[in-house]
Amino acid sequence: GAGVSQSPSNKVTEKGKDVELRCDPISGHTALYWYRQSLGQGLEFLIYFQGNSAPDKSGLPSDRFSAERTGGSVSTLTIQRTQQEDSAVYLCASSLGTGGYNEQYFGPGTRLTVT
Amino acid sequence: SQQGEEDPQALSIQEGENATMNCSYKTSINNLQWYRQNSGRGLVHLILIRSNEREKHSGRLRVTLDTSKKSSSLLITASRAADTASYFCATALLPSGSARQLTFGSGTQLTVLP
Numbered sequence: 001g002a003g004v005s006q007s008p009s010n011k012v013t014e015k016g017k018d019v020e021l022r023c024d025p026i027s028g029h030t031a032l033y034w035y036r037q038s039l040g041q042g043l044e045f046l047i048y049f050q051g052n053s054a055p056d057k058s059g060l061p062s063d064r065f066s067a068e069r070t071g072g073s074v075s076t077l078t079i080q081r082t083q084q085e086d087s088a089v090y091l092c093a094s095s096l097g098t099g100g101y102n103e104q105y106f107g108p109g110t111r112l113t114v115t
Numbered sequence: 116s117q118q119g120e121e122d123p124q125a126l127s128i129q130e131g132e133n134a135t136m137n138c139s140y141k142t143s144i145n146n147l148q149w150y151r152q153n154s155g156r157g158l159v160h161l162i163l164i165r166s167n168e169r170e171k172h173s174g175r176l177r178v179t180l181d182t183s184k185k186s187s188s189l190l191i192t193a194s195r196a197a198d199t200a201s202y203f204c205a206t207a208l209l210p211s212g213s214a215r216q217l218t219f220g221s222g223t224q225l226t227v228l229p
Contacts (some may be wrong), residue, residue: 043205045217083159089156103148
């Protein structure tokens with residue numbers, strides 16, 4: 001079946017603008033995760049959803065970052081008033097459940113460049 | 116902060132040789148996973164080893180886990196040019212019953228020369 005998809009694949013935005021990144025998980029996967037990968041910080045966890053709720057928002061780097069998930073499916077990561085340090089590849093992953101042995105399937109990522 | 120540290124940071128070998136990458140971590144884990152990434156984009160899951168397992172095989176991949184040393188290794192046998200990629204270990208932490216974010220290591224860039 002289809003894997004995790006993300007859109008857009010690339011986004012260039014001006015500093016100060018808001019951006020929305022979208023993730024479509026694998027159908028039937030209840031857990032969804034957002035990560036960020038940048039040169040200086042490696043791969044960082046941002047937030048995860050179990051269904052539509054986000055029990056752990058500890059990884060969000062600032063209050064400019066928010067995420068939501070609707071219908072237990074699509075998720076949107078929103079970055080307000082973007083800064084240059086937000087430039088990174090944003091990766092989404094999903095898994096069947098939240099048990100410890102559920103492997104995470106990653107999307108291709110969205111490359112965000114803030115100019 | 117990153118849980119895992121990997122070494123080497125970069126590894127270059129000839130096709131046909133074996134490649135070994137190591138990962139160390141700091142806290143107790145539920146499981147450890149290895150991922151592969153091409154060209155800085157999506158990650159592909161390779162193998163998962165549980166904390167009560169010591170060794171696991173999948174095709175040309177062999178993973179070991181030593182929880183007493185908090186370390187793991189990934190061995191790729193008979194490497195191919197197509198194995199060229201970045202390899203990351205990722206740990207899923209305790210407690211049980213909760214969705215587990217993955218904490219990634221810094222990665223090893225493997226180059227297999229034809």
